[in-house]
Amino acid sequence: MTDSIVIFRTVSEYRNWRNSLPNNTSIGFVPTMGALHQGHLSLVSQSLKENTFTVISIFVNPSQFAPNEDLNSYPRTFTQDLELLSNLNIEGKSVNAIFAPTVLEMYPSGIDLDINKQQGAFVSVLGVSEQLEGQTRPNFFRGVATVVTKLFNAIQPTVAYFGQKDIQQTIVLKRMVKDLLIPIEIKVLPIIRESNGLALSSRNAYLSDELRENSSLIYKALKEGESAFKNGKSRDEILSIITKILLKNEQFKIDYISLADKETLQEIDDLSNGAILSIAIYVTENERTTRLIDNIIL
Numbered sequence: 696m697t698d699s700i701v702i703f704r705t706v707s708e709y710r711n712w713r714n715s716l717p718n719n720t721s722i723g724f725v726p727t728m729g730a731l732h733q734g735h736l737s738l739v740s741q742s743l744k745e746n747t748f749t750v751i752s753i754f755v756n757p758s759q760f761a762p763n764e765d766l767n768s769y770p771r772t773f774t775q776d777l778e779l780l781s782n783l784n785i786e787g788k789s790v791n792a793i794f795a796p797t798v799l800e801m802y803p804s805g806i807d808l809d810i811n812k813q814q815g816a817f818v819s820v821l822g823v824s825e826q827l828e829g830q831t832r833p834n835f836f837r838g839v840a841t842v843v844t845k846l847f848n849a850i851q852p853t854v855a856y857f858g859q860k861d862i863q864q865t866i867v868l869k870r871m872v873k874d875l876l877i878p879i880e881i882k883v884l885p886i887i888r889e890s891n892g893l894a895l896s897s898r899n900a901y902l903s904d905e906l907r908e909n910s911s912l913i914y915k916a917l918k919e920g921e922s923a924f925k926n927g928k929s930r931d932e933i934l935s936i937i938t939k940i941l942l943k944n945e946q947f948k949i950d951y952i953s954l955a956d957k958e959t960l961q962e963i964d965d966l967s968n969g970a971i972l973s974i975a976i977y978v979t980e981n982e983r984t985t986r987l988i989d990n991i992i993l
């Protein structure tokens with residue numbers, strides 16, 4: 696029998712609990728936007744293995760969505776999420792707390808989706824936020840860095856767990872904690888995939904079974920790119936192999952295929968020190984377009 700999970704809606708309720716814990720105890724933290732899947736659970740499981748206490752946040756953060764994006768339709772499945780977390784027991788430990796605040800709790804002065812109308816404090820991580828995801832989603836990383844800073848201030852964890860699927864996010868956040876002297880360790884864990892190779896993602900819920908199957912082509916393209924890299928092919932050759940594979944599916948529109956430096960995320964020709972091979976694709980069916988991302992570290 697394990698203790699049940701405590702759900703906190705406010706920072707002050709959470710802090711009361713946090714202050715009741717022994718000094719110097721380790722708190723593992725997994726920030727999420729909910730609609731939990733096995734990718735999230737792998738992060739939670741690692742936290743349970745490595746820490747005395749584990750806290751998950753579930754918060755769909757408005758400031759990382761552009762006005763034309765899916766903030767309103769983003770899947771919200773709290774009851775199911777709670778059940779998944781309640782059933783998770785690793786080495787006799789289970790999740791202690793869920794922090795699921797309201798928007799007003801996280802943005803006490805309010806938050807406008809229109810960046811030109813936003814006021815107040817935000818966090819920007821310059822140099823690694825503008826390319827790739829940031830090119831298509833210009834204010835995305837400002838929103839992510841801002842909410843993760845707020846979550847870190849609220850939760851005060853020892854270590855925080857993120858997935859490699861959002862690899863640029865992990866680079867931005869590592870840079871953020873380094874530059875802002877935030878005393879929290881960031882750990883990055885591997886991508887969990889469906890059996891066909893498709894990276895698990897909450898937004899896969901938007902896809903039909905058929906499109907989920909077809910979208911496994913993204914991973915196949917990454918693996919072909921990896922083989923080409925191992926066979927000594929050049930940047931242009933690798934990008935051309937991947938493009939040909941992806942264009943086989945007429946439901947796909949390529950946003951980017953990138954071979955970038957592992958630290959700076961600048962595009963590189965010289966692959967002798969490896970690279971991050973990443974892909975973003977728009978997939979469309981029944982007039983609904985979903986953006987999928989995936990990557991492999993070479």
Ligand SMILES: Nc1ncnc2c1ncn2[C@@H]1O[C@H](COP(=O)(O)OP(=O)(O)OP(=O)(O)O)[C@@H](O)[C@H]1O
Nearest residue numbers: 727728729734857858860861886887895896897898
């Ligand atoms: N397949 C996966 N394997 C490992 N970690 C993952 C996977 N998918 C998401 N994560 C990680 O879970 C954390 C929370 O992500 P989030 O709640 O946005 O889920 P998501 O599935 O990435 O959703 P979205 O579809 O919005 O991108 C992030 O650190 C993210 O990288």
Ligand SMILES: CC(C)(CO)[C@@H](O)C(=O)[O-]
Nearest residue numbers: 726727728756839842861
């Ligand atoms: C880190 C995060 C929870 C911030 O809202 C989100 O970007 C995500 O789930 O990857």
Ligand code: BAL
Nearest residue numbers: 728759760835861864
């Ligand atoms: N996992 C990244 C969150 C987002 O796409 O908004």
